Amino acid sequence: MKAEAFTSCKATQAMIEKTSREGVTTVFHRVREKKTCPFGSGGTCCRLCYMGPCRVKDDGQDAGVCGATAETIAARNFCRMVAAGAAAHSDHAREVALVLLAAARGEAPGFEIKDEEKLWAVAQDLGIDPVGKSKNQLAEEVALKALTEFGQQEGELSFVRRAPQKRQEVWRRLGIIPRGIDREIVEMLHRTHMGVDQEYVHLMLHGMRTALADGWGGSMIATELQDILFGTPVPIRAKVNLGVLKPDHVNIIVHGHEPLLPELILLAVRDEELLAQARAVGAKGINVAGICCTANEILMRKGVPVAGSVLQQELAIATGAVEAMVVDVQCIMQGLGQVARCYHTELFTTSSRARLPGVTHLEFDHHRGLEVAKEIVRRAIARFPQRRKVEIPVEEMDLIAGFSHETIKYILGGRFRASYRPLNDNIINGRIRGVAAVVGCSNPRVRFGDLHTTLVRELIANDVLVLVTGCAAINCAKEGLLVPEAAEMAGSGLREVCEAVGMPPVLHCGSCVDNSRLLIAATEIVKEGGLGEDISEVPLCGCAPEWMSEKAIAIGQYFVASGVTVGFGVAFPTTGSAKLSEFVFGGMKDYVNAHWFYEPDPVAMARTIIAHIDAKRKALGIDV
Ligand code: XCC
Ligand code: SF4
Structure with a gap:
C-alpha cells in the first residue's frame, strides 16, 4: 500500500510501511476496507428506536416509521454528538475536580496546589472570597464549588459571567444559558429519545445550551483546575514526532486526555531506585513521551516531548521501542491492543471508565496514584530486555508551546503592563489581519496532517495569527510551524509582530479542553476595546479541517454559540438534510451572529476564513 497517499509525514509513512511489511493492521489499513454510509454520514440514519432503524431520504416526503423527517433525524443525531462530546470533556473535568479536592485535603500524595495566583482568580470567578484563607482551604472550596456546577438544577453556570456582557445577553434572550453541566447533557439525551423534541431549531438551541455547558463549563473547569494543580503554562521549548523515542532508553508513552497519572509518572521516572533498575537492564534512562491531548497537557506545562497525534498511536508501538503505553480516556483506538501484542509493549488501561479487551488494567486511584505510577514504570523497565527489531523514524522537530491566554497577554504586552x-x-x-483557531483531530479519510499545514501556511502568509490546540497543534508542530523562525513564512505584517516579540506565528494553546482558553482570549480581546463589544464582532474564525470525534462537534457548537464562525472539513453530519444544513450554515446567524461552514479543501477553507475576517474588519471600519 502506498504510504505517501495517506500523509506527507515521513515518520508516519515509514511506520505504515513497516507495519505493512510485518502484517500488522493499523487504522490506515482498516480505513481502506470500510466504506462510509451516505445516510449515516449526512445525518439521516436514525436508530433511536426499534420500529426502525430508518434511513430517510431528504425528498420532502420520506420519513421514518414514526414520521420523523430528515431534518429532525439529522438534528437529533447532531445534538447527540454534542451531548457526547460535552460529556467527555466534562467527565474529565469532574475527575480533575475530585483530585483537586483530595489534594486540598492532603489525600492525594504527589498532587499539590502549584498555582496560587490562578487559584485566587478562579475562586473569585466562582463567587468565593479568597481573603484570609489558606491555600488548601481555598482549594477545597474551589473544588467543591466546581463540583456543584455539574449537578446544579437551576440558575446559571458561574463561568458564563466571564463572557462579554453582550454575549451573555444574546444567550439570555434565547434562554440558552446552561443551568448545570449534567442537567443540559441529560436533557439533550432525553429530548432526542424517540418521540420527544421533533422541531429541529428547538433541538439545535438546546444543542447550543449543552455545548455552552461544555465550553464555559466542563472544559473550562478542566483547564482552570489543571492549571491550579500543575501550573499555568508559559512558553516552553520541546520536540515532536516519532523521532523523540530513544533507542537506548526505556520508552513510556502516555496517551489519552487526563494529565493526572502522567504527572505522577513524570515524578516516578525521577526516582533513583527506578533509574538504577533501568540501568541494570541496560537502558541509559527512562524517556516519557505523549500522544494526543495527554501529550499536549504535559507538553504545555513540562515540555515533555510529543511522539505524535491521534493517528500515530499504533505506529508508535510499531517502532518496537515502546516498553509501555499508558492510556486513560478518549481517542484510544481498540486496535492498539492488537498492535501491542505484535511487539513487546505492555499496554495499560488506567481509568475506571475505560478498558480494552485483553489489555492490562491497572487502575489510577488518586489516593495511591504515585504507587500506580511507579508500578507502571517498574513493569516498563522489565519489558526493555524483550525488545526485538527497533526502527525509530529519525524525524523530530522543535516547537514552542505554552501559550495560555495569560501568556499571550505577557508576551505581547510585556511583563509590567501585561494586556x-x-x-x-x-x-x-492591520499588521495582524485577524485571528484563526485551527483545532481538532486527524482523520485517515483525508491526508493526515496535510490539511492542517496547508491551511495554516495559507493563513499566516495572509497575516492571520493562528492559535492551535489538540491534534492540529501537534501536526503543525511536526512541520516546523511552531517555532519563531516560521515567521519567515508569514506575511510582512504578522512577520513584523512575531519578530518584534520573538514568537511563532502559530501559537500552541494546549489540549482540546484548552479550547476554553480561546474563549477567554477572545473575551479579553473584546474587553480590551476597539474591536467591538461582542466576540462575534472580532475578526476571528475557527476551524477543524481534519475532525473526527464527537468532542469536535461539541467544541464547534460552543464556538458558534459564543459568536465564532466555524468551518469543518472531511464531511459534515447535517448534509443529508437541506433544511438543517441551511440552518447551521446560515440560519444560526440570526440567533447567535455566527454559523458553521463546511469546506473539505484546505486552501478554499483558508480563503473562506480570510474573507470572513475581512468582512468583520469592514464592519468594524478597520478595512485593510
Ligand atoms: Fe482526540 Fe484530543 Fe481529536 Fe486529537 S484532537 S483526535 S479529540 S486527541 Ni482533541
Ligand atoms: Fe425510525 Fe422514528 Fe424510530 Fe428513528 S425514532 S428509528 S425514525 S421510527
Whole structure:
C-alpha cells in the first residue's frame, strides 16, 4: 500500500510501511476496507428506536416509521454528538475536580496546589472570597464549588459571567444559558429519545445550551483546575514526532486526555531506585513521551516531548521501542491492543471508565496514584530486555508551546503592563489581519496532517495569527510551524509582530479542553476595546479541517454559540438534510451572529476564513 497517499509525514509513512511489511493492521489499513454510509454520514440514519432503524431520504416526503423527517433525524443525531462530546470533556473535568479536592485535603500524595495566583482568580470567578484563607482551604472550596456546577438544577453556570456582557445577553434572550453541566447533557439525551423534541431549531438551541455547558463549563473547569494543580503554562521549548523515542532508553508513552497519572509518572521516572533498575537492564534512562491531548497537557506545562497525534498511536508501538503505553480516556483506538501484542509493549488501561479487551488494567486511584505510577514504570523497565527489531523514524522537530491566554497577554504586552492592547492595536492597524483557531483531530479519510499545514501556511502568509490546540497543534508542530523562525513564512505584517516579540506565528494553546482558553482570549480581546463589544464582532474564525470525534462537534457548537464562525472539513453530519444544513450554515446567524461552514479543501477553507475576517474588519471600519 502506498504510504505517501495517506500523509506527507515521513515518520508516519515509514511506520505504515513497516507495519505493512510485518502484517500488522493499523487504522490506515482498516480505513481502506470500510466504506462510509451516505445516510449515516449526512445525518439521516436514525436508530433511536426499534420500529426502525430508518434511513430517510431528504425528498420532502420520506420519513421514518414514526414520521420523523430528515431534518429532525439529522438534528437529533447532531445534538447527540454534542451531548457526547460535552460529556467527555466534562467527565474529565469532574475527575480533575475530585483530585483537586483530595489534594486540598492532603489525600492525594504527589498532587499539590502549584498555582496560587490562578487559584485566587478562579475562586473569585466562582463567587468565593479568597481573603484570609489558606491555600488548601481555598482549594477545597474551589473544588467543591466546581463540583456543584455539574449537578446544579437551576440558575446559571458561574463561568458564563466571564463572557462579554453582550454575549451573555444574546444567550439570555434565547434562554440558552446552561443551568448545570449534567442537567443540559441529560436533557439533550432525553429530548432526542424517540418521540420527544421533533422541531429541529428547538433541538439545535438546546444543542447550543449543552455545548455552552461544555465550553464555559466542563472544559473550562478542566483547564482552570489543571492549571491550579500543575501550573499555568508559559512558553516552553520541546520536540515532536516519532523521532523523540530513544533507542537506548526505556520508552513510556502516555496517551489519552487526563494529565493526572502522567504527572505522577513524570515524578516516578525521577526516582533513583527506578533509574538504577533501568540501568541494570541496560537502558541509559527512562524517556516519557505523549500522544494526543495527554501529550499536549504535559507538553504545555513540562515540555515533555510529543511522539505524535491521534493517528500515530499504533505506529508508535510499531517502532518496537515502546516498553509501555499508558492510556486513560478518549481517542484510544481498540486496535492498539492488537498492535501491542505484535511487539513487546505492555499496554495499560488506567481509568475506571475505560478498558480494552485483553489489555492490562491497572487502575489510577488518586489516593495511591504515585504507587500506580511507579508500578507502571517498574513493569516498563522489565519489558526493555524483550525488545526485538527497533526502527525509530529519525524525524523530530522543535516547537514552542505554552501559550495560555495569560501568556499571550505577557508576551505581547510585556511583563509590567501585561494586556491585550498590543494585540488589539496590531489587529486595528492591520499588521495582524485577524485571528484563526485551527483545532481538532486527524482523520485517515483525508491526508493526515496535510490539511492542517496547508491551511495554516495559507493563513499566516495572509497575516492571520493562528492559535492551535489538540491534534492540529501537534501536526503543525511536526512541520516546523511552531517555532519563531516560521515567521519567515508569514506575511510582512504578522512577520513584523512575531519578530518584534520573538514568537511563532502559530501559537500552541494546549489540549482540546484548552479550547476554553480561546474563549477567554477572545473575551479579553473584546474587553480590551476597539474591536467591538461582542466576540462575534472580532475578526476571528475557527476551524477543524481534519475532525473526527464527537468532542469536535461539541467544541464547534460552543464556538458558534459564543459568536465564532466555524468551518469543518472531511464531511459534515447535517448534509443529508437541506433544511438543517441551511440552518447551521446560515440560519444560526440570526440567533447567535455566527454559523458553521463546511469546506473539505484546505486552501478554499483558508480563503473562506480570510474573507470572513475581512468582512468583520469592514464592519468594524478597520478595512485593510
Ligand atoms: Fe482526540 Fe484530543 Fe481529536 Fe486529537 S484532537 S483526535 S479529540 S486527541 Ni482533541
Ligand atoms: Fe425510525 Fe422514528 Fe424510530 Fe428513528 S425514532 S428509528 S425514525 S421510527
